[in-house]
Amino acid sequence: MDLLSNLALGLAESITLTNLFFCLVGCILGTLVGVLPGLGPSATIAMLLPITYGMDPTASLIMLSGIYYGAQYGGSTTAILVNLPGEASSVVTAIDGYEMARKGQAGQALAIAAIGSFVAGTIATLLIAMFAPLLTTVALRFSAVEYFSLMILGLVMSVVLAHGSLLKALAMIALGLLVGVVGTDINSGANRFTFGFIELSDGVDIVAAAMGIFGLAEIIDNLVSPEGRTRSASVKNLMPSREQFRASVGPILRGTGLGSILGILPGGGALLSSFASYALEKRISRSPERFGHGAIEGVAGPESANNAGSQTSFIPMLTLGIPSNVVMALMIGAMIIHGIQPGPAVIRDQPNLFWGLIVSMWIGNFMLVVLNLPLVGIWVRLLSIPYKVLFPAVMVFTAIGVFSLNNSSFDIYVMVAFGVLGYFLRRMDCEPAPFFLALVLSPMIEQYFSRALMQSRGDLSVFVTRPISAVLLTATALAIVAATLPFLRKTREEALKE
Amino acid sequence: MTLNSPKYFLSGLFFMLVGVGAVLMSMHLEFGTLRAIGPGFFPTVLGVILAVLGAILVFRAFVVDPEPYVSSDLKVAALVLGGSALFGILIRPAGLVIAIVAMILTAALATKELSFREAVLVAAGLAIGSVLVFVYALGLPIPVFGSLLRG
Numbered sequence: 001m002d003l004l005s006n007l008a009l010g011l012a013e014s015i016t017l018t019n020l021f022f023c024l025v026g027c028i029l030g031t032l033v034g035v036l037p038g039l040g041p042s043a044t045i046a047m048l049l050p051i052t053y054g055m056d057p058t059a060s061l062i063m064l065s066g067i068y069y070g071a072q073y074g075g076s077t078t079a080i081l082v083n084l085p086g087e088a089s090s091v092v093t094a095i096d097g098y099e100m101a102r103k104g105q106a107g108q109a110l111a112i113a114a115i116g117s118f119v120a121g122t123i124a125t126l127l128i129a130m131f132a133p134l135l136t137t138v139a140l141r142f143s144a145v146e147y148f149s150l151m152i153l154g155l156v157m158s159v160v161l162a163h164g165s166l167l168k169a170l171a172m173i174a175l176g177l178l179v180g181v182v183g184t185d186i187n188s189g190a191n192r193f194t195f196g197f198i199e200l201s202d203g204v205d206i207v208a209a210a211m212g213i214f215g216l217a218e219i220i221d222n223l224v225s226p227e228g229r230t231r232s233a234s235v236k237n238l239m240p241s242r243e244q245f246r247a248s249v250g251p252i253l254r255g256t257g258l259g260s261i262l263g264i265l266p267g268g269g270a271l272l273s274s275f276a277s278y279a280l281e282k283r284i285s286r287s288p289e290r291f292g293h294g295a296i297e298g299v300a301g302p303e304s305a306n307n308a309g310s311q312t313s314f315i316p317m318l319t320l321g322i323p324s325n326v327v328m329a330l331m332i333g334a335m336i337i338h339g340i341q342p343g344p345a346v347i348r349d350q351p352n353l354f355w356g357l358i359v360s361m362w363i364g365n366f367m368l369v370v371l372n373l374p375l376v377g378i379w380v381r382l383l384s385i386p387y388k389v390l391f392p393a394v395m396v397f398t399a400i401g402v403f404s405l406n407n408s409s410f411d412i413y414v415m416v417a418f419g420v421l422g423y424f425l426r427r428m429d430c431e432p433a434p435f436f437l438a439l440v441l442s443p444m445i446e447q448y449f450s451r452a453l454m455q456s457r458g459d460l461s462v463f464v465t466r467p468i469s470a471v472l473l474t475a476t477a478l479a480i481v482a483a484t485l486p487f488l489r490k491t492r493e494e495a496l497k498e
Numbered sequence: 499m500t501l502n503s504p505k506y507f508l509s510g511l512f513f514m515l516v517g518v519g520a521v522l523m524s525m526h527l528e529f530g531t532l533r534a535i536g537p538g539f540f541p542t543v544l545g546v547i548l549a550v551l552g553a554i555l556v557f558r559a560f561v562v563d564p565e566p567y568v569s570s571d572l573k574v575a576a577l578v579l580g581g582s583a584l585f586g587i588l589i590r591p592a593g594l595v596i597a598i599v600a601m602i603l604t605a606a607l608a609t610k611e612l613s614f615r616e617a618v619l620v621a622a623g624l625a626i627g628s629v630l631v632f633v634y635a636l637g638l639p640i641p642v643f644g645s646l647l648r649g
Contacts (some may be wrong), residue, residue, distance in 0.1 A: 171551040185537035412586030428509035458533030
């Protein structure tokens with residue numbers, strides 16, 4: 001069977017000593033940044049990108065993805081033990097997880113979170129292995145027209161599912177696309193918006209941009225509103241009781257399903273999955289009043305969902321070359337650095353990389369379960385590192401990382417400029433994530449648009465007369481309409497509030 | 499009419515200015531035709547879209563519900579961003595050690611949590627650690643002491 005031989009190929013690739021080692025490094029780094037609040041996976045991946053230049057592409061992608069899903073594990077550990085979600089996707093876990101910890105059930109909550117994450121990770125890995133080749137065969141038949149429409153759908157979905165003003169988010173997309181124009185136009189050779197800087201002729205460096213918008217802006221946010229720290233709960237018994245197991249099976253499976261679907265959608269990923277799962281479990285529970293007072297379902301569901309979501313968000317990135325969130329956009333950057341153009345050709349031309357990466361995710365999930373439960377004590381002790389020592393270190397790593405991109409101070413200035421922009425936009429309640437996705441996709445969108453029109457001899461109607469493109473654009477229009485309808489808007493906000 | 503939301507107003511104004519600016523700056527680029535779009539096509543269209551969205555936001559600033567005032571934190575932002583810029587300015591002429599120390603001491607002013615003594619210790623520790631890890635262990639081509647210091 002195809003699936004099995006593919007997985008066997010991936011297994012062979014991922015259990016080489018180098019790849020196992022980098023998988024472990026990624027998982028440990030991921031857990032570390034997951035535990036530390038104020039340091040997220042996107043900033044970490046951006047910081048480490050320059051170091052992966054010299055590495056084997058498979059090993060570097062394995063390590064970078066390990067950071068992403070490892071951070072989900074680490075984030076839940078601190079959410080449960082000290083009510084301090086290390087990652088946004090663990091915010092809901094803290095609600096019931098910390099209540100359980102206060103009742104002396106911290107160990108059980110951690111164990112259920114880890115088991116749920118592992119089950120979700122395993123199922124999601126299988127889903128990727130099954131559906132990625134299918135999507136790829138479809139995608140290989142796509143022409144420029146379909147790609148253009150697909151990217152527009154992706155960008156719009158990323159703002160429909162986000163919170164805040166839709167209008168601002170759409171403006172952020174337009175701004176991102178515009179900034180993505182900076183550089184030499186590859187068709188005409190004309191310099192656009194380079195302001196006379198020769199360094200800008202290759203466009204804005206996305207790593208420097210990401211470090212400015214996310215890295216520096218996050219430091220500013222953290223310094224402005226220092227979080228109060230709570231006492232850590234002690235971990236006594238790790239083994240959940242039979243009732244707890246029985247109560248968790250449903251939430252774990254439902255969370256996995258929900259997370260797998262939401263993860264594929266652009267703008268979905270781990271964050272939305274965990275919120276949606278919590279809302280779902282609370283709604284279908286026979287005793288919803290227990291939620292918020294240490295209900296194990298409130299830990300099992302969201303933790304499974306965020307892990308499933310973070311895994312399946314690799315599907316559109318690996319098969320179509322379309323990032324569904326900021327981390328995936330950086331992964332695309334990493335692939336391009338290694339000379340791999342993300343898209344349907346990857347699975348055909350680089351089967352070792354593709355399947356090795358997928359199987360390594362499952363191995364990484366296993367490592368995380370085995371490693372994290374015994375090491376909980378160490379992770380919690382890390383929390384005693386005060387932020388006043390942490391943020392200077394992050395600033396130094398950031399500065400050195402960005403400088404090393406091209407060995408030039410110019411990238412540092414680009415980072416600072418994007419830091420200023422990011423700070424201003426955050427103050428204005430404009431979410432920076434859609435901006436960044438648009439920035440990354442902009443050159444591709446322009447290329448596909450131009451190519452589509454060339455093939456149709458300047459006929460714009462081609463975007464609505466080709467069936468797949470028509471469906472994609474209709475979905476885009478429906479998504480915008482749905483987001484503006486009052487009752488849907490309200491439930492969207494409620495779901496995010498809960 | 500009262501300005502209910504400065505955030506809508508300012509962000510809208512910003513988007514409008516960038517949009518109009520993009521259109522103006524694309525004027526000298528060839529627009530092309532639909533059959534063969536020129537380098538000016540994409541930025542001009544985007545500039546128009548952005549300016550229109552910005553204008554709607556500016557208008558909405560007067561009709562949305564009033565929003566609570568949030569205190570400014572310009573100083574923190576200026577020090578963190580300024581510190582990073584300082585690193586970029588100093589790294590070539592003065593080298594890694596001085597660039598790190600200058601960046602951290604500047605950024606440390608942004609928080610009361612870090613006293614001057616602590617800031618010096620943290621900066622010195624990070625400078626030594628970075629030289630050891632990045633320059634000696636990883637072999638990145640970063641000048642430890644810059645061109646000015648080497649005379």
